[in-house]
Amino acid sequence: MVKRALITGITGQDGSYLAEHLLERGYTVFGMTRRESWFRHHNASHLAGRIEVLFGDMTEGVDIAAAVQDARPDEIYNLASQSRPGESWARAPETLLINGLAAIRLFEAVRHACPAARVYHASSSEMFGLAEQVPQNERTPFNPQNPYAAAKVYAHQMARIYRESYGLFIATGILFNHESERRPLHFVTQKIACGAACAALGIVESPDLNERGRPLVEHGKLALGNLSVARDWGHARDFVRAMWLILQQPRAEDFVVGTGVVHTLADLCRVAYAHVGCDWHAHVVSDPALVRPLETGRTVADPRRAREQLGWVPAIDFETMVRGMVDAQVARLRSAPATHPD
Amino acid sequence: MKKALITGITGQDGAYLAELLLEKGYEVHGIKRRASLLNTDRIDHLYQDPHVEHRRMFLHYGDLTDSTNLIRVIQQVQPDEIYNLGAMSHVAVSFEVPEYTANADALGALRILEAIRLLGLERKTRFYQASSSELYGLVQQVPQSETTPFYPRSPYAVAKLYAYWITVNYREAYGMYACNGILFNHESPIRGETFVTRKITRALARIKLGLQECLYLGNLDALRDWGHARDYVEMQWLMLQQETPEDYVIATGEQHSVREFVVAAAAELGMQIDWSGSGIDETGIDRHGQVIVRVDPRYFRPTEVDTLLGDCSKARRNLGWTPRTGFAELVAEMVREDLKSAERDELVKRHGFPAYDYHE
Numbered sequence: 080m081v082k083r084a085l086i087t088g089i090t091g092q093d094g095s096y097l098a099e100h101l102l103e104r105g106y107t108v109f110g111m112t113r114r115e116s117w118f119r120h121h122n123a124s125h126l127a128g129r130i131e132v133l134f135g136d137m138t139e140g141v142d143i144a145a146a147v148q149d150a151r152p153d154e155i156y157n158l159a160s161q162s163r164p165g166e167s168w169a170r171a172p173e174t175l176l177i178n179g180l181a182a183i184r185l186f187e188a189v190r191h192a193c194p195a196a197r198v199y200h201a202s203s204s205e206m207f208g209l210a211e212q213v214p215q216n217e218r219t220p221f222n223p224q225n226p227y228a229a230a231k232v233y234a235h236q237m238a239r240i241y242r243e244s245y246g247l248f249i250a251t252g253i254l255f256n257h258e259s260e261r262r263p264l265h266f267v268t269q270k271i272a273c274g275a276a277c278a279a280l281g282i283v284e285s286p287d288l289n290e291r292g293r294p295l296v297e298h299g300k301l302a303l304g305n306l307s308v309a310r311d312w313g314h315a316r317d318f319v320r321a322m323w324l325i326l327q328q329p330r331a332e333d334f335v336v337g338t339g340v341v342h343t344l345a346d347l348c349r350v351a352y353a354h355v356g357c358d359w360h361a362h363v364v365s366d367p368a369l370v371r372p373l374e375t376g377r378t379v380a381d382p383r384r385a386r387e388q389l390g391w392v393p394a395i396d397f398e399t400m401v402r403g404m405v406d407a408q409v410a411r412l413r414s415a416p417a418t419h420p421d
Numbered sequence: 422m423k424k425a426l427i428t429g430i431t432g433q434d435g436a437y438l439a440e441l442l443l444e445k446g447y448e449v450h451g452i453k454r455r456a457s458l459l460n461t462d463r464i465d466h467l468y469q470d471p472h473v474e475h476r477r478m479f480l481h482y483g484d485l486t487d488s489t490n491l492i493r494v495i496q497q498v499q500p501d502e503i504y505n506l507g508a509m510s511h512v513a514v515s516f517e518v519p520e521y522t523a524n525a526d527a528l529g530a531l532r533i534l535e536a537i538r539l540l541g542l543e544r545k546t547r548f549y550q551a552s553s554s555e556l557y558g559l560v561q562q563v564p565q566s567e568t569t570p571f572y573p574r575s576p577y578a579v580a581k582l583y584a585y586w587i588t589v590n591y592r593e594a595y596g597m598y599a600c601n602g603i604l605f606n607h608e609s610p611i612r613g614e615t616f617v618t619r620k621i622t623r624a625l626a627r628i629k630l631g632l633q634e635c636l637y638l639g640n641l642d643a644l645r646d647w648g649h650a651r652d653y654v655e656m657q658w659l660m661l662q663q664e665t666p667e668d669y670v671i672a673t674g675e676q677h678s679v680r681e682f683v684v685a686a687a688a689e690l691g692m693q694i695d696w697s698g699s700g701i702d703e704t705g706i707d708r709h710g711q712v713i714v715r716v717d718p719r720y721f722r723p724t725e726v727d728t729l730l731g732d733c734s735k736a737r738r739n740l741g742w743t744p745r746t747g748f749a750e751l752v753a754e755m756v757r758e759d760l761k762s763a764e765r766d767e768l769v770k771r772h773g774f775p776a777y778d779y780h781e
Contacts, residue, residue: 140520168594171531171535171587172488172528172531172532172535175523175527175528175531175583176528179523179527179583180520180523180524180528183519183520183523183576184520187519187520220570220571223586223590224590225590225594226531226587226590228586229583229586229587229590230583232582232583232586233523233527233579233580233582233583236573236579236582237519237576237579240573240574240575240576240579240723240724243574243723243724244516244723244724245723372593372594372595373590373593373594
């Protein structure tokens, strides 16, 4: 029998990779999206016609209940999110509505309409914040450092409560940073890839604007926040495979998904600019205005459970990922008109 | 004159805190929800006729789910202190209304913090967030202190956990004077009638006077650290009078089971209870052989919190906290007050007038 999967956040990086992964495995894929998001260019545009689109807004419980009813899914992947921790300071209430309350609306819909469905909920390594323990595993206490992380803790704890209280199959993936050429431009990794591409092509004023409406690269410089920020970065294509594996297990559990290898933003700059034969020091500046009010600490995954129980090992390493992102930006800047961050 | 704004002023803590602040000379503003029934019983003795001069207590209609309203009230009042005591505060009910609980308890706290910033009051207004021992849930350490990791077990507790973290985040990011009081259970004669302690004292008083036959309870072995709300609101005020904002556990450090609470309340009424059976068949029998306590599984929570015990040494050290009212005294006071109202009902009934029956 053909399995049916419902993905919220289908137009995002993870949603589009996951949809491809499930289509390859013969699933019927339903994607929930806001009408206005679907009708502009996005990461899942190339999947039009191959997936069923359900229009709805994650801040409206009725829309979520309707999507669950229409899709009658065997598996649900809840990826919809206000996905920018730094921006969550300026958008704290909205972030809680989408990242926190929408999740429980979905869990309630599952409880009443399709209690046998398996649910994957996207939790985040941001929940660890200033963790006292390095690396972090499934038992590390949370210490969220921004409204995004606090909202993710909310949804993560509710996932556990729905699992324990009602016996629903609700599993979570505590995903560490995962990037790809599909990352929107306002993510720092993609900014760097774009900056390196500009350097390669000799562009001193990028056609792309940053969140403050200024060229991303201005006077030949890319402005970033705190460059000593250290993260565990993997490739999104590897991570969506982990999501799928998490729902194929006999029991619903929480899984930390990350590479276990840590790099700083400066490392990322070095690899990206070196790929196009440039020294990043000449092109990147640190702007205090881009530093977050509170910084997340050193987050690095202890992915032992994912490796042992899911057999999950990332296939794409850091350097390959960064170079791929830079190549994609070079190709885009050579051919395409500018896109603006949404 | 200092001005304080209290959300949840119509609740148990709101009423005690309003009384305390009025005694201390504050101008007190409270937010109450419009409801179909009058909901100001607990503060009617403090409320002043709107026509008298030099009033020091004011009520505003409002709701933690209405940000426009919160911004307007805070702007009008320009409070020196805000006590966020308003909440959907019933753990079992939160499983029925998880979304509303999050909206009022989690987003509600955030809305106030945002309003303070938006109005440019970060340096003037101090913020108290009513956090809860329910954050500890499935306890990771015994007893629980400010450094114990949280493990919430209900939609109520998770919503309160969000409010806890967002309060910490806003304090650290924006330098606001904002703090969490992690209060263990605190009770009083004006505790809501559906909370287990009040349910017990009220039911036993009514059983004693023949107004009710039986008391139905959930988990009799749940262990809690119970203090008196009057003592606890003083700590809420003290937390906002320090040099630096910090989070504090407020508790008695003493633990009793629901069963012990029942026995103590019954003894106060001169009733003796013998327990028989076990599990959901356990019953409490009085000396006339009547079954007056039964277990009803409908009062079990989908996920239970079995034990809570607070370590309040930080509050003891920094705030000079010592709980004044002990367990026996708390139970006695609650029973005394509920016996009075049961006597009134009994009198009314005896003279042929209707007295209300109470059902959850």
